[in-house]
Amino acid sequence: xxxxxxxxxxxxxxxxxxxxDAITLLGEVARIDSDICxxxxxxxxxxxxxxxxxxxxxxxAYGDVFKHVxxxxxxxxxxxxxxxxxxxxxxxxxxxxxxxxxxYGICIDMGRPGVGxxxxxxxxxxxxxxxxxxxxxxxxxxxxxxxxxxxxxxxxRDDILDVHVMSVIIEGxxxxxxxxxxxxxxxxxxxxxxxxxSLGIVSMIxxxxxxxxxxxxxxxxxxxPSRGKVNVGLGKPLFYG
Amino acid sequence: xxxxxxxxxxxxxxxYVWLLYHVKDVNDxxxxxxxxxxxxxxxxxxxxxxxxxxxxxxxxxxAEEVKAKLTEKSRLRGVFTSxxxxxxxxxxxxxxxxxxxxxxxxxxxxxxxxxxxxxVTPHTINYSIGVFGKKDAIADEETLAITTMxxxxxxxxxxxxxxxxxxxxxxTRPQKAALKMAKMCPCGIFNQQRAEALLASEIENTSPxxx
Numbered sequence: 308x309x310x311x312x313x314x315x316x317x318x319x320x321x322x323x324x325x326x327x328d329a330i331t332l333l334g335e336v337a338r339i340d341s342d343i344c345x346x347x348x349x350x351x352x353x354x355x356x357x358x359x360x361x362x363x364x365x366x367x368a369y370g371d372v373f374k375h376v377x378x379x380x381x382x383x384x385x386x387x388x389x390x391x392x393x394x395x396x397x398x399x400x401x402x403x404x405x406x407x408x409x410x411y412g413i414c415i416d417m418g419r420p421g422v423g424x425x426x427x428x429x430x431x432x433x434x435x436x437x438x439x440x441x442x443x444x445x446x447x448x449x450x451x452x453x454x455x456x457x458x459x460x461x462x463x464r465d466d467i468l469d470v471h472v473m474s475v476i477i478e479g480x481x482x483x484x485x486x487x488x489x490x491x492x493x494x495x496x497x498x499x500x501x502x503x504x505s506l507g508i509v510s511m512i513x514x515x516x517x518x519x520x521x522x523x524x525x526x527x528x529x530x531x532p533s534r535g536k537v538n539v540g541l542g543k544p545l546f547y548g
Numbered sequence: 549x550x551x552x553x554x555x556x557x558x559x560x561x562x563x564y565v566w567l568l569y570h571v572k573d574v575n576d577x578x579x580x581x582x583x584x585x586x587x588x589x590x591x592x593x594x595x596x597x598x599x600x601x602x603x604x605x606x607x608x609x610x611a612e613e614v615k616a617k618l619t620e621k622s623r624l625r626g627v628f629t630s631x632x633x634x635x636x637x638x639x640x641x642x643x644x645x646x647x648x649x650x651x652x653x654x655x656x657x658x659x660x661x662x663x664x665x666x667x668v669t670p671h672t673i674n675y676s677i678g679v680f681g682k683k684d685a686i687a688d689e690e691t692l693a694i695t696t697m698x699x700x701x702x703x704x705x706x707x708x709x710x711x712x713x714x715x716x717x718x719x720t721r722p723q724k725a726a727l728k729m730a731k732m733c734p735c736g737i738f739n740q741q742r743a744e745a746l747l748a749s750e751i752e753n754t755s756p757x758x759x
Binding site for chain 1: 551552553554555556560567569570571574575601602638641642645646647648649650651652653654655656657659660663668669670671672673674675676677678679680681682683685686687692695696699700701702703704705706707710732734735
């Protein structure tokens with residue numbers, strides 16, 4: 308995204324529409340720092356500039372295209388065929404069985420809520436998860452896997468580590484009896500990153516009503532969840548596990 | 549995507565997201581017709597906002613326009629404002645037996661109660677566990693209560709902070725501001741009714757001296 312500096316009057320209206328403070332006023336002209344900009348297109352889509360100064364630039368570099376796909380939910384990922392950051396996690400599990408009863412799904416929304424994340428920080432968390440035994444979803448299931456140079460270790464391509472995105476999901480599975488080691492890894496790595504993440508744990512419901520999950524969270528001093536995304540099992544044919 | 553999962557703040561008991569999904573070659577036969585039937589059920593149950601990320605939400609386009617643009621790539625999602633509404637939605641979706649994947653996100657206690665009443669059994673849950681990392685970088689809770697209603701964060705923190713300030717100063721009305729925010733969320737899962745209530749309490753919490 309760029310601002311036509313010849314037309315800009317420096318009114319500053321656009322600053323409130325930037326998620327990551329990439330727009331600054333320099334003198335009487337607004338400028339966008341392309342390294343910070345995540346290409347979410349919020350400023351452009353909402354037509355906030357009274358003088359139509361905000362306009363998209365052609366996105367040619369791989370990293371620029373990637374961050375636009377990740378940050379703008381109206382764009383579809385070519386790898387997954389799903390709009391936005393693109394992962395179906397629990398939403399279709401009643402027919403896909405992506406998460407069976409012997410695993411938990413780990414869904415980490417890097418950069419969320421509202422902070423944004425550089426892929427170098429995403430890599431730190433992914434590698435910590437891999438060390439704890441998480442197996443990542445495939446490139447057909449989640450866009451992040453498509454930019455990992457080693458999907459087993461969570462290593463991300465070196466040439467895009469400085470790419471900034473609004474958010475990106477690290478998704479994978481862990482054997483149920485190893486969840487504790489994942490939580491420990493999360494607590495270690497959270498202090499090594501310059502951003503935030505929101506954690507989701509996916510569980511196909513068993514007869515135990517997820518008591519073991521709640522007990523594991525409690526053992527790690529993590530408050531029990533009060534909200535969740537519930538797939539109510541109306542999809543057909545139903546996956547029974 | 550987990551764009552509906554990590555909502556936070558006050559009045560969550562007035563806020564439930566519904567999603568309809570399908571999987572290619574698994575449960576996508578006669579898809580657009582089944583989506584239309586499901587939409588009729590959601591509308592009848594009182595969904596105040598819904599949309600298809602490809603064509604937009606009904607707070608921008610008419611419901612008929614969005615329905616006319618349904619394709620096999622559409623993914624429908626929307627929002628309810630009460631447990632009674634999701635109970636009705638789930639009861640009728642079960643009876644319609646459309647075979648689509650149906651997901652409801654919200655406070656678990658209320659969602660479980662609605663499932664019990666509707667006679668459906670949760671199959672899989674994505675639990676919202678919390679925020680980790682550099683938490684001092686995130687906005688205050690009242691701002692997040694609004695911004696997280698568009699999980700893709702298409703409504704910036706700074707914008708919401710400015711709107712909250714304008715509401716407190718009487719420069720804009722909560723209803724108008726909430727509707728404008730809803731139009732910034734392309735998926736149609738922003739709950740403009742909850743946003744209006746959150747913004748209205750800005751006025752109630754502002755002393756005459758402070759304003």
